[in-house]
Amino acid sequence: MSKYTGIPCSRCGHTFTDQDDVVVCPECGAPHHRSCFRELGHCALQEQHAPDFSWSYHSAQSESEGTSQTVICSRCGAATPAELPNCQMCGSPLSSDAQEPPSLSGQGQYARHSASNFETYFDDWEYDGVTAREFSAYTGTGSYYFLSQFKRLVHSRQNISWNWCAFFFGFLYFFYRKMYRLGAVLLAFYIASSLPTMLCFFIGPFDQQMVFYGMQVSYNAQLLDQLAMLGNIMGFAQWALMILCGLFANKFYLQTALRTITQFRQGRQNDPQYYTDLYLLGRPNPLIIALLFAAFFITTGFLGTFMQIVPVA
Known part of the structure; x- marks a missing residue:
């Protein structure tokens, strides 16, 4: 030895x-x-x-x-022993002006602080063999929130935990948090549920006019009336889906994090770069959100060429 x-x-x-x-x-x-x-x-x-x-x-x-003292990384918010030159989560140099939390000791505590709230760091908690340190590295700057939600979900044995971001942003949130399959399913549902209303802009006769994304376009009022009931049902379905996203997003994220970490860490437990790589693996993906918005505007512009645009007098 x-x-x-x-x-x-x-x-x-x-x-x-x-x-x-x-x-x-x-x-x-x-x-x-x-x-x-x-x-x-x-x-x-x-x-x-x-x-x-x-x-x-x-x-x-x-x-x-x-x-011993710990400092808070200004980049990712992880608590790291003050004697180390770099953050143990993201590897960023620890500056001299990093925040010092009150009376924290020990190494490898990765929970994100919320303002000046440091009462719980989940350093001794794990779920299905995955430690809080790994969950915290994977969830990055949102680890304080997610660790508290994960712990509550596991201890209560329930699947419900409200997430406002998932409620308001729907499929965009799931893409942002790298839950791509679920995000794609939600996006497909959103497109399909919008089709009854969209058909009225492409199937004539066009006997009424309305403003659509800043353009005055004609639409088929008779077809819109015929599809009104279906359109209302789809609208209610979209609202119901928003509520379901808010209720179950944290549970889906817990399952995704658990599965991803378990697969990623095989044979890498002693790798000094393990937590840094895990942080990079779970880091949110804003690029795909920008690409989705670009695709939306390109698609809208393309569809606009088939609409009956009315010149504004």
């Missing part, structure tokens, strides 16, 4: 195993994973180097158990 087994790396905070390749700082003796030392380019404790400074596991252990 290596003399460093069970001791945390000075850079990433992960404890060494017998299989880890360990290097020590030639100046202070602080141990690092070889990959951590190579990536950083110098000792993680370089700022503490002084003629009378030398790394000691016992002093570092007592400090972490007693007076």
Whole structure:
């Protein structure tokens, strides 16, 4: 057994195993994973180097158990031990103006703070073998909210947990949180439920006019009357779907996170980049939202060429 087994790396905070390749700082003796030392380019404790400074596991252990401080990463909001130069979740350098939460100790606590609220960090909670630390890394800057919702869903054994973003944005929210299959199903339903009304703009005779996205267009009033009942049903269905999204989005997200993390972590538990990569894997995807909006406007412009546009006098 290596003399460093069970001791945390000075850079990433992960404890060494017998299989880890360990290097020590030639100046202070602080141990690092070889990959951590190579990536950083110098000792993680370089700022503490002084003629009378030398790394000691016992002093570092007592400090972490007693007076160690944690800081909040300004990029992702994760709590990280102050002695580490980089955030343990996203890898960003910890600046000197990072926020210090009151009386937090220990390493690897990843829950997102909400304003100045630090009463619960879920550091000892797990679900189906996935730890709070992994859930927090995957959910990123929203981890404080999601961890509290996940924990409540699991302990109450219920599926309902209200999510306002999912209620208002529907399929866009699911695409944003990388639940692509469910987002695609919701998008398909939204398009299908809008067809009865849209047909009135493409099937003549066009005997009435209305303003549609800033354009004055003609539509088939008789067909609209015939499809009014179906259109109302589809409208109610869209509202019902919005409510269902608000009620069950957190449950779907919990299942997605659980499945994704379980698949992703196979054989990577000792990888020093594991939590950073997990954070990047779960990071929301604003690009797909921009692409959906672009597709919407392109499709609207294309369909507009088939509408009976009435010149404004």
